[in-house]
Amino acid sequence: MKDELIRKDLKYVWHPYTQMKDCESLPPVPVARAEGVRLYDYDGNFYYDTVSSWWCNVHGHNHPAIKSAIKEQLDSLEHVLFAGFTHRPAVELAERLVAITPPGLAKVFYSDNGSTAVEAAMKMSFQYWQNTGKEGKTRFLSLDMAYHGDTVGTMSISGVGLFNERYRPLFFDSFKAPTPYCYRCPCGREKGKCALECLSRAEEILKENADTIAAVVIEPLLMGAGGMIVYPVEYLKGIWELSRKYGVHLIADEVATGFGRTGKMFACEHAGIEPDLMCLSKGITSGYLPMGATLATEEIFRAFYDDYDKLKTFYHGHTFTANPISCAAARASIDLFEEEKTLEKVPEINGKLVSFLEEMAELPIVGDIRSIGAVGAMELVKDRKTKEPFGMKERVGDEVYRRGLEKSLLLRPLGNVIYFFLPLCIKGDEMDDVFRRAGEVIGSVAYLVRSS
Ligand SMILES: Cc1ncc(COP(=O)(O)O)c(C=O)c1O
Known part of the structure; x- marks a missing residue:
């Protein structure tokens, strides 16, 4: 099912904001269903929806109400x-x-x-x-x-x-x-x-x-x-x-x-x-x-x-x-x-997000961190002193995206900015898991950049 879907997708579909040639090495991920903050593919693998499906999901996927x-x-x-x-x-x-x-x-x-x-x-x-x-x-x-x-x-x-x-x-x-x-x-x-x-x-x-x-x-x-x-x-x-x-x-x-x-x-x-x-x-x-x-x-x-x-x-x-x-x-x-007293959940989300971003700020490729509410971002730079950005060819944000998928994270970057736009229904233990995985991904990219 999954392979057939991808084959037909690449044959018939033109995706937004996508260089379709990139799909030769990284085809789109077929999503079969979703629940809360998780997207599931046809093999039962899941991905944390850390960007709220393009900044719109609030209460989680598949909410009964x-x-x-x-x-x-x-x-x-x-x-x-x-x-x-x-x-x-x-x-x-x-x-x-x-x-x-x-x-x-x-x-x-x-x-x-x-x-x-x-x-x-x-x-x-x-x-x-x-x-x-x-x-x-x-x-x-x-x-x-x-x-x-x-x-x-x-x-x-x-x-x-x-x-x-x-x-x-x-x-x-x-x-x-x-x-x-x-x-x-x-x-x-x-x-x-x-x-x-x-x-x-x-x-x-x-x-x-x-x-x-x-x-x-x-x-x-x-x-x-x-x-x-x-x-x-x-x-x-x-x-x-x-x-x-x-x-x-x-x-x-x-x-x-x-x-x-x-x-x-x-x-x-x-x-x-x-x-x-x-x-x-x-x-x-x-x-x-x-x-x-x-x-x-x-x-x-x-x-x-x-x-x-x-x-x-x-x-x-x-x-x-x-x-x-x-x-x-x-x-x-x-x-x-x-x-569900949704707004009352945001301070806890922000607290965990800020702690994580502060931890990431120690990495040599993180130039800036910023956050508000359930949204937080880090800007990756080549040189922290000069703030020189990574170039188009380096595609460091895309490397984070690819590695994120391997760790069950949807970390869609905006150029050199890696961000979280979290659904407001995300629970404490889910955030801990997201940030643990994201820390590994971003840490590994920092290591890769430094050793190349
Ligand atoms: C602030 C802002 N305004 C307008 C839009 C456009 O919305 P749409 O993609 O639904 O046309 C976006 C989309 O990301 C946005 O972030």
């Missing part, structure tokens, strides 16, 4: 168009989302993934200014190492060079502020010993261009695909204050950080900020089904609310908007946060 919500919904309504029609799962979920997100967010616009949730927020902000007579506010400010998705619009405001550079001719122009990447400070300062000079640069851009900027778009506190960069709460707070001062929207992209991953339900809560638009996906259904949501303030919503012939309608939507089964999964997942 989410499964039964899905099955129950399937028995009554699988899908219906969402223009002119509505249904209970979408209405109830919207009410729940408004209740648990930061104050001010009042309306929920559904879509089906993270990129579309951000794209919808950008279009809402842009059109808000058109509808309210400030037609010049058409541009966006984002961070130069941000990741907001893979559509051309969201790539235009992203900055992860490896993913984006090739498509640059397709992008629209946007403003980029330096990333508060403390390990490699763009302002040449030392981690923890600065006056947030990077924030001053963002302010300069806003001051000079506020009349052409619609919104600032930001991943609150944790920049995922940029390298699991964790930045200071003061920076996030500062960006929000600047957005108020210069009259631009703040779009909080909580696609990765939402639903408990940073220790609070939403990362914005750490800074006590109230974004104008918030983008959700991934963990919204605990990773069981695709879903995106863009939340907007009443003020933004009202700018679109008028007679039909005034042409203020938000002409945007996707076929699977508010899919009832996805909504049912999301409702069940939000219920579980209360029933």
